[in-house]
Amino acid sequence: MNKQQILNECIVIFDKYLQVSLKESMKLTLQDLFSKAEVAGSNQEEQELFNLYRQLKIGAKDFSIQLREKIKAMPEFISAEVNKSDSKMSLSLVEDEELSISLALTQLDSTLEVMSHAELYTLEKRMNVLFGNEKIDKTNMPFSPASIVWLFSHAFKSIGFDVKVKTLIIDFIIKEFGKNINDAYHDINEVFIAAGILPNIQPEVIKPRNKKSEAVDHDNQVEQSESDDEQQNDGSDSGQRNGNTGSQSNRNHHQQSGSHANAGQNTPQESYGIEDNSGYQQRQYDPExxxxxxxxxxxxxxxxxxAVGHQQGGGQSGGGQSGGGQSGGGSFNNTPSGAPVQNIxxxxxxxxxxxxxxxxxxxxxxxxxxxxxxxxxxxxxxxxxxxxxxxxxxxxxxxxxxxxxxxxxxxxxxxxxxxxxxxxxxxxxxxxxxxxxxxxxxxxxxxxxxxxxxxxxxxxxxxxxxxxxxxxxxxxxxxxxxxxxxxxxxxxxxxxxxxxxxxxxxxxxxxxxxxxxxxxxxxxDVTKAEVESHLNEILEGCDIKFVKDIIHHVWRDSLTLTLLREGKDSEQWAKKIQSAKTIAQIGNKNQFMNLTGPEKLSAMHHLDQTMDELGFSKRDRISTKDNIHTCLGWQEIGEDEAKKEAPKLKKVLSIDEAVKSEKIETANKKIEEIRELNDEENAMKERVVNLPYGTMFDFIINQQNDVLRRKLSWVSTMSESVLFVDLVGRHPHKMKLQRLAIDLCRKNIIRVELPEGGYFKNALNKIIGRLKSMAA
Known part of the structure; x- marks a missing residue:
């Protein structure tokens, strides 16, 4: 049986199980959408749910066909990618996948992997034999949970399902295919067994490199441990006899359990693997x-x-203390004086x-x-x-x-x-x-x-x-x-x-x-700042406030979008800059005289077109055009007549609201964002800039010192902004770098210092410090 024949048989089995689960999943999705539509809270919601229902009803067959085609092409795709790449290739989602779809597919991968761990391991080994290399594992082999994610991710891109429909299908696939995934892998493994490929896989066990030296070291440890116990027993005869009895019983236990905790200085520093009766291969001894x-x-x-010598046999310790529980190291004992005791x-x-x-x-x-x-x-x-x-x-x-x-x-x-x-x-x-x-x-x-x-x-x-x-x-x-x-x-x-x-x-x-x-x-923001600098030059000499407001709140947004989309060298940018200059000249009496009729008409037409593109209402556009005509007439009259009566302009609601909001935003700036930092705060600001992303901070949120822990996600020295999110990636919190430095110095925000090298080892170091201070 050749490779292609084996793969074809496996594809038939895999496709059968997956298609059955997909059919049931889409059926359950349809039922779910229909039941939600029946109890919808509004006509709009009901209509949306029924549209999703019809969308899936119509596209279910096409999606099943698309998935089947992907299944057939999958082994060849993986084989080609692995063989042409020096580094291991891993199946992944398509790059432009929706976030909610990506999360659902990630859940699909991890859940199915947990459910099928045993069968998946044997299948992985057989796949390596079949493909003839060691680059195949559960992340890139055909039929694995990762490949299932790959199948659905790419099949979804070729079908016009809504995001909600896709996530529901994935949720039900997890439940339905999860019931049968081990059966599917078992049947696929049977195909390999029938072909004589690794019918019996045994896990490898790491053994010590030198059993004799290990046995000698072990005996030394036991003898040293017993010697230490005997040296620590009470000095009285009865205490020594009881201590020896306990030592003998402990010797038997030590020999059976392979004790190492009380080992003396003869314990070898070299690390080696050990194994307990659960079959778990532990990593290594930690000398520290x-x-x-x-x-x-x-x-x-x-x-x-x-630790118990002063209590055995009722004798007094060398320190003259009688039996009883002892804080920080003594043992419990209710033994009456002279009564025989026995270690447990x-x-x-x-x-x-x-x-x-x-x-x-x-x-x-x-x-x-x-x-x-x-x-x-x-x-x-x-x-x-x-x-x-x-x-x-x-x-x-x-x-x-x-x-x-x-x-x-x-x-x-x-x-x-x-x-x-x-x-x-x-x-x-x-x-x-x-x-x-x-x-x-x-x-x-x-x-x-x-x-x-x-x-x-x-x-x-x-x-x-x-x-x-x-x-x-x-x-x-x-x-x-x-x-x-x-x-x-x-x-x-x-x-x-x-x-x-x-x-x-x-x-x-x-x-x-x-x-x-x-x-x-x-x-x-950076683009707006650049546009703002151009507009400041253009508006230099403009005397009419309405014209300035038009330039600021219409042309600024239009120029910003043009600079982002088209660039500074584009024809659109040059045309809009010219129109902005023409309108700004209308607000200057001296420059106004240099404008020709066609230039004024072209600028007016371009302004109306731009306001329409930006979503200004028809009423505001007409009011703006009338106001510009009023300004044109105002500029044409003589200076003496202009001083007698100011021009009456119509209200442009959108422009007025934008001006008001700008004033409020300026007034609401906090002192921390506008005052200069002192030396300590400047040093703190520099440290924050160099902190790695993912550093955690505790924000004190009230007078009871309750804290909210957030994670540093992004720092910009350009805009001097800092972004935090909560620990599950939600609820973004953005603040200025200056304010963060001030709050850190005031201890309103505290950096969380997590111990390195393992919590257990750090705890042992702290315990030693506590015990030494108590002894002192």
Missing amino acids: SKRLVESIFNLLSPSHGS PDNDFDQALAQIAKESGIVATSKNIHNLKEMLADQVRNNTGNFYPELSPKQNKTLDLMGLVYDEIENDETIDTHIRSSFNAINVPLLRTAINDESFFIDSGHPARKFMELLVESSQKWHGTNVIKQIHQYSDTAAKSFDGTTSSFVKALDELSDYLKVTNTRAERAEQKWVSAAQGKEKM
Whole structure:
């Protein structure tokens, strides 16, 4: 079976599934339009909806044919583009697509990709074999969600559907084809299997480069960890015996779980991949995080003995302190003096924590950690019959550290407070992961840690928007499906990333619309300024106010449009400049005498024609023409007679309103926009000009210091204007550069400084600073 034969069979299958979904989607679109027309609020709205209904009814068959033709041509187009290009080609929307259509197609791409991930992966590998190169992936291969977007985008351009009809079809395609897309890909994969192309694909697993050295290093870590624990135990005989017992039980656990969190100085600095039982390939160890966690664990320990050494066996610590909960590093203990204690195994700890989560919610800040330890001890006591359970040093320190991390999140003003519900949902899974999988602290690619980081990053980037509330569903799903492995975090991380990717794409497209509008307006303003300079020269010596107003409010707009469309060297520009000069000379008694009759008539005719093009009413045009004739007569009489009586001019409503609005705009200028800046404000202005687009600012909007977070989208040094949009790309806010510099210096607007290098690592650094200041 050759390549073309395989593709032809795949096209038949793909076309069958897509055409069935398209037919159903157009049927549902017709029903939707008809039902909306029946309950329309006005006759005009009803008429518009029925027009859309008839438009789709008539064009449905043609659209189906157009889509089928695109499907047939798609494999050859992709093959040709990939083979002739050195860089990877990616299917995309057509360039002049409507924004709403682009957003709908983006949603189509991301939704279908999530629904068909597994089948799509195997199909991608087989396509690479078929096309004979490695440039084919899900972004450019035939039959992928990206190619479906490409099909609809180009098919829509060849059919005269309204934007509303197109978006409705896409919405229903997402639902209808989403039901069958996996079946379609499965049948297409069957064609490849029948042809003997990659019938069985196994994912690759990255293994450590040297297993022997890894095993030796691992043993060194365990021995060093046990040695550290023993050195920190209480100095009394009974304390040492209990500490050794706990150390022996912990040794067995360490050997089973591959612990690395309490590793000593012998831990190798070289990074290598690790894998947990969920099959998730984690990225690498982070030596910096490892060092920070070790420093925090040391600071959490009392000055003499281990975190629990002074409590085991009822003996007193080297510092002379008796048992009890200790803020910032001590462990919980209700053990009576002389009673035998026993460390809680991690599996019992995990079981107790899971049971507590089912019965009541847990807030994992440091002020609630002590209560959680009490609840854990009680639950273990009920489960195991161990009347004096004791948290191990690792469990104590891990809980304390997680509580401190949650403190940083709760007290960070750059984080939207609505994200707390998402963190509260995953408190228990995070605690269980931190206890059972110590690579959580030292692996920057750990899925639970990455999900935690993504929540924080999202709460900063989407501060104050409804996106934060939508995020909660992913945390809730991760918590409910948590089974002790990282698989629930892997799934939640992928789904949340996909959602944020789509949301970000929408925001960027919406933002670009406002940036383009602002740039277009600036171009218009610059052109108007250039025209204004020409008009000032033309009006020099003009004495009649009405003539000046005509030049300003008719010829200025006409010349601006001509300069934008035709350019300065065009015939239209020269003709209009000449007409403007002629009309301006009518307002000057000396220059008026030099005008010929044909010049006056030509200028008058051109003025009337221009006012008609600009949309002036017939009444205003007649009034303007009469006023010009009055001015002509006024200029023709002698100077002595002219002084006796001024000419009576008719009102031209459009010109009068334009003059009034110009006066109001001038009077309403704010002091910040017209006064000179001081040295500090000038320096701030220079910094703003050099800030990257996307920088976020908090605008204080009332006396209660409520803030609205906006994103810097565009800065123009030409017009000295700054454009902001909200975080989802809507509600543009434009202000002058001078005013922004003043408000920044006054702290009415505050730049949002987002931490670099990952929130978790920055939080660890802050925690070290807090603990050191407390110790001092």
